[in-house]
Amino acid sequence: MQHLAVIMDGNGRWAQKRHLPRLMGHRAGADALDRTMHWCKEAGIKYLTVYAFSTENWKRSEDEVSGLMKLLSHFIKSKEKELVENGVAFRVIGRRTDLSEKLQKEIAALEEKTKGGDFTLIVALSYGGRDEIVRAAERLFEKWRRGNMPRREDQVLTRQDAASPIDEQTFASCLDTAGIPDPDLIIRTSGELRLSNFLLWQAAYAEFYFTDVLWPDFDKAEFDKAIASFSKRDRRMGGRGK
Numbered sequence: 001m002q003h004l005a006v007i008m009d010g011n012g013r014w015a016q017k018r019h020l021p022r023l024m025g026h027r028a029g030a031d032a033l034d035r036t037m038h039w040c041k042e043a044g045i046k047y048l049t050v051y052a053f054s055t056e057n058w059k060r061s062e063d064e065v066s067g068l069m070k071l072l073s074h075f076i077k078s079k080e081k082e083l084v085e086n087g088v089a090f091r092v093i094g095r096r097t098d099l100s101e102k103l104q105k106e107i108a109a110l111e112e113k114t115k116g117g118d119f120t121l122i123v124a125l126s127y128g129g130r131d132e133i134v135r136a137a138e139r140l141f142e143k144w145r146r147g148n149m150p151r152r153e154d155q156v157l158t159r160q161d162a163a164s165p166i167d168e169q170t171f172a173s174c175l176d177t178a179g180i181p182d183p184d185l186i187i188r189t190s191g192e193l194r195l196s197n198f199l200l201w202q203a204a205y206a207e208f209y210f211t212d213v214l215w216p217d218f219d220k221a222e223f224d225k226a227i228a229s230f231s232k233r234d235r236r237m238g239g240r241g242k
């Protein structure tokens with residue numbers, strides 16, 4: 001497996017069960033992310049994508065939103081050295097212009113400093129799959145407007161309707177995840193059985209693993225269970241299999 005993606009759900013319920021503020025749940029969630037990153041590296045996984053803040057999460061209370069933003073900013077500042085030393089490339093996907101200018105700058109600086117790491121941590125921030133697809137369409141349109149699209153004569157026409165210069169590869173190259181392979185496995189914690197607008201395009205052939213464990217309680221045993229379950233799947237990708 002090259003790429004694991006995680007919907008880190010259940011931080012709020014974890015805190016509630018302990019009569020703690022929701023933000024404490026998110027803090028415990030950040031620790032769970034740290035541990036998971038470590039297990040991924042050990043397992044030889046090259047990409048870990050985590051859903052940290054969705055385009056819908058802006059509807060939460062002002063306190064929770066600002067607490068999460070502070071947590072992210074703290075993560076970025078406090079992890080720089082560790083990420084660089086451990087060869088972890090940091091990358092953000094999502095509508096980053098929604099974020100404060102300060103946070104945008106911190107993100108860009110960390111992305112620059114960690115470039116070239118052999119393991120990539122991708123954090124989805126103000127992210128929505130539909131929003132990403134719409135922005136990709138806008139980028140594509142912009143390319144076309146500037147005359148940066150390949151001319152039809154240059155294309156190998158393989159489909160009946162191939163008069164269009166746009167194919168899946170061209171489209172994917174305009175997504176935030178350009179250059180990143182699709183996720184092989186998507187884990188969602190806390191018992192919800194939904195994709196919730198996460199990696200809509202990229203999840204086309206992903207396997208899924210759902211667990212009732214709340215994200216802050218996600219441990220090595222659960223990680224191993226998810227990986228073992230994945231390795232038993234017969235991934236035909238639409239073909240006829242072995």
Ligand code: FPP
Nearest residue numbers: 008009010011012013026029030052075123
């Ligand atoms: C979902 O739980 C979780 C989130 C909306 C935030 C996830 C963020 C972190 C784990 C913070 C750490 C991330 C980084 C990159 C430092 P929920 O609040 O929806 O839980 P609930 O469904 O139980 O209320």
